[in-house]
Amino acid sequence: MGVFIFKRILQSIPVLFGISLLLFFMMHAVPGGPLAMYIHDPGMTKQLLHQLETNLGLNQPLWVQYVNWLWGALHGNFGDSYTYGIPATQMVFDRLPATLLLMLSAFLIAVVFSFIIGVFSALRQYSFWDHVLTVLSYFGVAMPTFWLGLMVVILFAVQLHWLPVGGMSTPGEPFSLWSRIRHLILPVGILAAYLLAHESRYVRSSMLEVLHADYIRTARAKGLQERRVIWRHAVKNALLPVVTIMVMDGAYLFGGALVTETIFSWPGMGRLFIQAISQNDYPVMMFEISLLSVIIVFANILADVLYAVLDPRISYNT
C-alpha cells in the first residue's frame, strides 16, 4: 500500500505540470487580458497603457512568462496580483479560513445526512417516504442555487428578520460564537442541501444494489438479524462507490461555492476566483487553480486508497 501511494504521488507530478501548462496558455488565449480593466479609465493614454504592460511583464513572449511563473512557483512565489498588488498567495490564504469554515460545515452535515437519508430510502424503496425524499433530492439538484439562495434570504432575513442578510459578521456587532453561527446557517444550509441531494441519491442506489446482492440474501437465509445484515454487511459495501463521490465533492468545495458566496457576501475563495477571472488577474488565477489541482489530485489518491481499504477484493498489487 505504501509503495502504491508513493507511486501515485510520483505520477501526480506530470499531471500537475501538465495542468499548469494547459491553463496558463488557455488563460492567455482568452480575449480581454488584465489590461482591459485599465483601458476604459478616463485618464488612460496609449503611453500609460504601454507602461503598465511593461511593468506587469505582459509584453514578454508567452514562453518566457510561463517559465518565469514556474520558476517562481517552485520557490513558493506565485507573483503579485495584477489588480491588488499583493502576493497572490496572500490573497488566497486571506480567504481560505472563510471558505474552510463554510465548506467543512456543509460537508459534515451533508455526509451525515446523506447516509441517513440514502439508507433509509433504500430500505423503504418505493414507499411514500422514499418518493418524498427522492423528489426533495431532485429539487436540490435541479434548482439553481442563485434562485433558491435568494428566496431563502428574502424569506428568513428580509421578511422574518430571523437571520442576518449575509456576510460573516454584522458591522457594529461585537463578536461571539453565536453570531458566527447565525451568519453560517443560511449559506451552509443551501450548500449542504445541494450536496445532500447529490450524494444521498448515490448512497441510495448503491445501498439498493448491495441489498439485492447474493451474500445479503444468504446472510438473511442464515437467519442473521435484519439490523446486523444491514449495518454490518450492506452499508459497509454500499460505501464503496459513494466514497469516491464524497471525497471528490469535498475537494471541489475548496474551490468555494461561487454562487453561494456571492449571494451571502461570504468573503471566500470562490468569489475571489470569479473576480480574478473577470479581471483576468493571472497570478491569482494560476495560484488558485494550482492549489485546487493539488487538492483534487491528492483527493483522488485518497479515494483510491479508501477503496482498497474498504474492499478486500480490490487489490492494487496485481
Add this chain to the structure above:
Amino acid sequence: MYSLELKHHIGGIKIQMKKTKRIFAASGIALTAVLFAGALSLSSARTADAASQGGTIVDGLYEEPANLNPILGPDQTFSNIVQTSMFRNLFYVNPHNQLMPDLATSVPTMQNGGISKNGLVYTFHLRPNARWSNGQPFTSKDVWITYKLILNPKVNAVSTLGWTDIAKFQIINAKTFRLTLKRPDGALLDNCFSGNLPGILPYSVFKNMAPQAVNTAAFNHNPTVSDGPFKFQSWNPGAAITVVRNPYWYGPKPKAAQIVFKIIPNENTLLANAQAHAVNVWYFDPIEDVSQIQAIPGATLHFVAQPAWEMAVLNLRNPILQNVKVRQALELAINRPALVTDIWKGHASLIAADQPAVSWSNNPALKPYPYNPALAAKLLREAGWKMGADGYLHKGNQIFNLVYSTTAGNPYRAATERLVMFWLKQLGIQITIHNYPANEFFGSVLPSGKGWGLGEFQYGDGPDPSFGDVALFSNLGGQDFGHFNNSAVNQLLQRQAGLSTIAQRKPLLQKVETILHDQLPALWYYSPQLLATSINMTGYAPNPWGADTWNCWEWAPTK
C-alpha cells in the same frame, strides 16, 4: 464455493468494520474540531468594534477596491468612494460642478493672480491648519512627492493627465508652491488637484520609497496616514473596509464615528440588505428595482442628473455605416423616447450629441433626433437600399445586417437590444446580437474593431467635458473604437486643450458637439440619472461630479 466466499467476506467485513468505524470516528472528531477552531479563530481581530458615540454608517459597495493608494490604477468608482472619505485634495468639485477649495485656501484664477496672464504659472496656497492623521502638517512636499512618483514610468499611475504638462515645480515655502507649465492647460486643476485618482500622497510615507516599490507597498492596503475626515482602521479582505473619525482633519467633526464599506457584489443581495436595513447607502441602484426601493420604510431615493450618456458607437470601418444618411436613419428608427419612458421610467433625458444638459460644453442649439421611422425609411432608400423578398434590405447582393454588442448581464441593455432589434426589423434591417462580458467587451472586442457593428455602452465624464470627446471621438485619445477620426473634430479639440478658461474653450467644444450631432459617430440614446438610496440617515447628498463621500462628515445615522 459460495460458503468460502462468504466466510472470506464476513471475516473481511468484520475487520473492516472495526477499521472503518475507527476511520469514521476519527475523521468525525477531526472535522468537528477544525470547525470549532475555525469558528473561534476567525475572531474580532478584524471585525469592527462597536462604535462609540456617533454611530456607524454602513455603505454597500458593489465592487471591492483593488487598492487605496490615491495615485495608483485601476480607476475604480468604488475605490474613489472609499478614498474620498480618507484623502482630500487641494480642491473638490461640489454637486453643482463648482471647483471649491479644500486643502488649498482658494482656487487660483487669472483674476486673483493665482494663474499668470499667459496661463503658464500657477501659484497655490495651502491651508495653514491642514494636517495628516499622524499630526504632521500638510505641506508642499506632499504635492512634490506625488508629482515625482506619478510621472515615474515604473509606477502604475492611474493617470498622468495634466502632470505631464508641468515643466517646473517650485516649493516657495511649506504652505506655498508654484508650477510652471510647458503650455497652457485649462484642465490642469480638474485633472491633477480635484478629488482622488489621482490624489495626493503623504510625504512622510513615500519620501524614501523606490518607485517600483510603490505598486506593492503595504500602504496600498493599509493607508496609515491620510488627511480627510476619516482615517483607515481595518480591511477585511473581500468583506469590508472600516474607517473612523480623523481627529486631525481641519473641517467640522464628522457626525458618524465610523463608516463601514461593506462589499456586496450582487444587486439582489444589495436589495435584500437595503430591505433589511443592513446598509445605509446604496450607490448606482438598478432602475428595475426602483419601485421596490421606494417601498422600503426610511429609504430616500436620490435622482441626480449626471455627466454621463448611453450611446451605441458605430463601427465606421463597416462600409454599410460609412454613409451618414444610413447613420441618421438608424438614429431616427430607434424609439429613444420609449427607452426613456418605458425602461428608465422617465429617469433619463434624450441627448442631441454626447454632452448632456448639465455639462458646460453642451450646445443648447442642438435638438435630439426625433423618432421618425418614415423619414428613416426614406433616407435608407436614398442611400440605395431596397427591400427584398425576405423582409430585409438589400443593396446588390449584400443584405443589411449589423452586429449589436454590449456588456452581458445588464438588464436594461438586454431590453434595449431586443427592442432595437424589433424596431430595426420594421425597416428591413437585420440585427444579430452578440454580447460579451465587460472585461472582454472593453478590453478586446471594442478596441479590435472586429465582430461588432454597434457597440452600446455608457461613458461617464468628469468635471472637464473634453475628456470624453478626446478619448472617444478623436485621434488623441485611446478609445476611438469606431474609428471616427474626423479632422475638424481633432483640430478643435487640440486647440481648446491649449486654452485656459471655460469662456475660451466653450465655443470650440460646442462646435464639436454640432459635428458629433450631424455626423453621428455613435447613436445618441439618453443621459440616465444617477440613482442612489440612503436609508435611516441624514446628510447624504449624491455628487455626480465627484465621489458621493464628498461630504461624508455630514452623514449621521438616525437609528
Add this chain to the structure above:
Amino acid sequence: MALASAESVAVKHKKIQHSEFMRIVRQVFRGWLTYVAAGFLLLVLVGALFAPWIAPYQLNQPDLTAMLSPPSAQHLMGTDEVGIDLFTEVLYGGRISLMIGFASATVAVVIGGTIGALAGYFGGWVYFVLMRLTDVGLSVPILFVILALTALLGPSPETIIGVISLTSWMYPARITCSQFLTFKQRDFVLSARTVGGRDMRIIVRHIFPNALAPLIVNATLLVGQAIVLESVMSFLGAGIQPPNISWGYLLNQAQSYLTSAPWLSVFPGLMIFLVVLAINVLGDAIRDALDVQAIREGGM
C-alpha cells in the same frame, strides 16, 4: 448432448433477447409514477417540437404596452421586461434546453463510458494513462474551461454542447472504471474467461450490463446538470444569445426581477425542475429494472 443447428440457435437467441427487453420494459413501467413522468416528458417534447404552431404569439415581438405583466388570460405565463409573452418564450426555450441537455449527456456518457470501460477492464498502463487523463479533466476548473472555450469559439448551441460534454465526462468515466474494476474480478467473469470468452464479448455481454445501472443514474443526473450548467453559462455571458432562447437564458434574465416579477423566474425554473425530475424518475425506474436483471445474470 446433441448439437442444435446454427440457425435454430440464432433464432432462439433472438427470441430470448426480445423477451428480455420486453421484460425490462415491463419492469420499468411497474409503478404509476413512471407513467406520469413519461407522460409529462412526452408532453414537453411535443410542445417543444411543435412550438411554432402551438405558441400564441410570435417570438421576439416586444409589446411596450404590456411590459412585465403578471399571468393573465391574454398571457398565460405573463410577459417579460419588453412585453414578449413568456409562454411563447418557454416553448421555444424548451427546444434548445432539451436539445442541449440530452445531447451533452449522451456525448459525455459515450466518451466517459468508453474511457472508463477501457481503463477498468484492461488495467495496467491503459488504466494509468486514462485515469491520469481523467484526473486532469477533474482538476481543471469547469467554469474556466467553459469561459475560455466559448470565448474562443462563440456561444452557439453546438459549442455549448461540446463544452458541457467536455467537462462532464469524468464522472461517467470514473463510475464505469470502478464498476469494471469490481466486476472483472467477480465470479461470472472469471468463469466466462475460463471457458475461453473473448475480451470484447465479455465487456459487452457480461460486465457492461451490470456497469450500466450507476451509469444510467449518472446520465440522468447529467441531463439535469447540463440544463442547469447552461443557465450558469448564460449568467456569465457565455450562454445562449438571442434570438436563440433557452430556459437558462430566461432564468437569468429574470434575476433582476426576482421579487418584482416573480413569474419570470418561477415558470422557467419550474420547467427545468419538472423536466429534470421526470427524467430522473424514469432513470431510476430503468435502473431498478436493470438491477433486477443483474441479479438474475449475476447469480448465473
